Amino acid sequence: MTTPFLPAVSLITLGVADVPRSRRFYEALGFTASSQSNESVAFFQLSGVVLAVFGRDALAADAYVPSEGSGFRAVALAQNRASTEEVDAAIAHAVACGGTLVKAAETVFWGGYSGYFADPDGHLWEVAHNPFFPLSDDGRITLP
Amino acid sequence: MTTPFLPAVSLITLGVADVPRSRRFYEALGFTASSQSNESVAFFQLSGVVLAVFGRDALAADAYVPSEGSGFRAVALAQNRASTEEVDAAIAHAVACGGTLVKAAETVFWGGYSGYFADPDGHLWEVAHNPFFPLSDDGRITLP
Numbered sequence: 001m002t003t004p005f006l007p008a009v010s011l012i013t014l015g016v017a018d019v020p021r022s023r024r025f026y027e028a029l030g031f032t033a034s035s036q037s038n039e040s041v042a043f044f045q046l047s048g049v050v051l052a053v054f055g056r057d058a059l060a061a062d063a064y065v066p067s068e069g070s071g072f073r074a075v076a077l078a079q080n081r082a083s084t085e086e087v088d089a090a091i092a093h094a095v096a097c098g099g100t101l102v103k104a105a106e107t108v109f110w111g112g113y114s115g116y117f118a119d120p121d122g123h124l125w126e127v128a129h130n131p132f133f134p135l136s137d138d139g140r141i142t143l144p
Numbered sequence: 145m146t147t148p149f150l151p152a153v154s155l156i157t158l159g160v161a162d163v164p165r166s167r168r169f170y171e172a173l174g175f176t177a178s179s180q181s182n183e184s185v186a187f188f189q190l191s192g193v194v195l196a197v198f199g200r201d202a203l204a205a206d207a208y209v210p211s212e213g214s215g216f217r218a219v220a221l222a223q224n225r226a227s228t229e230e231v232d233a234a235i236a237h238a239v240a241c242g243g244t245l246v247k248a249a250e251t252v253f254w255g256g257y258s259g260y261f262a263d264p265d266g267h268l269w270e271v272a273h274n275p276f277f278p279l280s281d282d283g284r285i286t287l288p
Contacts, residue, residue, distance in 0.1 A: 007191060008283025071210070074158065078153070116208075
């Protein structure tokens with residue numbers, strides 16, 4: 001008998017306007033699309049979770065919710081890095097790949113260093129150096 | 145020298161209206177808040193990624209973006225499970241904890257079984273059984 005709800009996010013799906021465009025963006029960023037990907041969806045195996053890009057309308061339809069929506073989505077994905085230099089390099093790379101610079105990285109009140117870019121659909125990514133959160137070489141946090 | 149962008153999501157932040165309320169919801173669901181949590185933010189160590197709940201306005205301010213936004217957010221988190229029964233039990237548990245049933249689980253066109261609930265702020269969670277994606281006991285997918 002397992003617990004009713006596992007302490008797990010297996011997969012994150014981002015709804016996008018143009019799946020092939022998003023696939024190209026994330027491939028340029030450095031992700032590898034799985035063989036399970038097709039014109040309607042792309043899956044990327046990341047360190048601890050799978051990322052999917054799927055049509056925005058198709059995602060709404062899958063959940064039986066209206067697809068209308070605008071503005072701030074109140075969600076951010078974050079990649080933590082081992083140094084401020086790696087944060088700057090990651091954001092510069094994302095922008096070179098066609099991402100939009102949202103906030104150049106800077107020292108933040110909690111003692112870290114962080115910035116934001118947006119993917120082609122405006123999904124927010126933070127890139128952060130947090131000296132208080134132990135980090136594996138493959139980008140996974142172990143909370144204290 | 146590491147790659148400019150790692151194949152990793154270290155942390156997912158959900159912007160919420162009431163951090164203590166969201167913390168209680170996710171604790172009821174079965175997540176354990178880290179000692180790094182406080183009244184303004186809660187962090188949960190999950191299998192492969194960290195989940196954070198943070199004030200919606202604070203998250204927008206952190207990214208220097210306007211906090212206005214409404215409707216579909218085009219993002220879904222998913223927990224994959226080993227059977228259809230586990231999917232049903234997970235969604236029932238989430239609803240018992242104060243989540244909103246968005247879509248009762250049903251067999252879907254791609255050959256799996258899935259449903260959706262929303263957290264107290266409307267963030268969408270899918271719970272799915274996908275017989276084609278190998279799954280660990282702790283809810284992590286290894287893509288074929």
